[in-house]
Amino acid sequence: xxCQLCQHDARDEKYLCRRCESIMRDQLSDIPTLQQEAKGxxxxxxxxxGAPNSERSIGFNVAAMDYSMAVDILPVLHTYEAKIRRGxxxxxxxxxxxxxxxxxxxAATAQFHxxxxxxxxxQDWIGDFAREVKEIHAxxxxxxxxxxxxxxxxxxxxxxxxxxxxxxxxxxxxEVNCLKCRGSWTLYRLLQLAMANPDRRFWLDEExxxxxxxxxxxxxxxxxxxxxxxxxxxxxxxxxIVRIRNEVASF
Ligand SMILES: [Zn+2]
Ligand SMILES: [Zn+2]
Numbered sequence: 538x539x540c541q542l543c544q545h546d547a548r549d550e551k552y553l554c555r556r557c558e559s560i561m562r563d564q565l566s567d568i569p570t571l572q573q574e575a576k577g578x579x580x581x582x583x584x585x586x587g588a589p590n591s592e593r594s595i596g597f598n599v600a601a602m603d604y605s606m607a608v609d610i611l612p613v614l615h616t617y618e619a620k621i622r623r624g625x626x627x628x629x630x631x632x633x634x635x636x637x638x639x640x641x642x643x644a645a646t647a648q649f650h651x652x653x654x655x656x657x658x659x660q661d662w663i664g665d666f667a668r669e670v671k672e673i674h675a676x677x678x679x680x681x682x683x684x685x686x687x688x689x690x691x692x693x694x695x696x697x698x699x700x701x702x703x704x705x706x707x708x709x710x711x712e713v714n715c716l717k718c719r720g721s722w723t724l725y726r727l728l729q730l731a732m733a734n735p736d737r738r739f740w741l742d743e744e745x746x747x748x749x750x751x752x753x754x755x756x757x758x759x760x761x762x763x764x765x766x767x768x769x770x771x772x773x774x775x776x777x778i779v780r781i782r783n784e785v786a787s788f
Contacts, residue, residue: 542664551658553663561654561670564670568673568674572604575677576601610643613666615630625653691741698715698720699717738767740769740770740774
């Protein structure tokens, strides 16, 4: 059977392949954490853009509010939970004890879905459910910016050091330090090292790249549109952009 989400083979009478199954399992287990973290992003100023009065931060905070209230999470997870309870002759939702908070409610239904995933994978609606879970998960990441937080770390340029250097978006012009080998660099030196390491990728978001290179978003998009810049999860490889910048005088 073909996986309902990708072209891979799905086995054991399941409608999803093993890879999509494990992605879905991870997403279900992340959702309660993302929902709890969303609360920490209600206050303006946590957006990284540093403009508490801008529309963007207002929109951002409304999204964080919705997410922390589980506005989109619970209806979807509960609809499918009810379906599973019917199908497996479990206690119907109406007879369940009410949860004391949204947090415990989200955690309980996410855990329920993980527990029953083996059975759900054999139902023909699993593809639709997986797509909804994916969307909920992506919203949570956008609201809490977790993945950007994680990838604003670049590999330490010191030979043999496997450490990562955290980039503080608020102090982009300061010195950067590796906590592992205690190496310390200026921004300029770090960019030189990035250029000297063509095999290493430095994944950063647009905002961070513009700050690092002191260019506008428009200038950056011009380069991205006209050159092959490696992209991953909405992030771009800084070292490629630095190299292009050195080759093209008009950048
Ligand atoms: Zn698949
Ligand atoms: Zn290091």
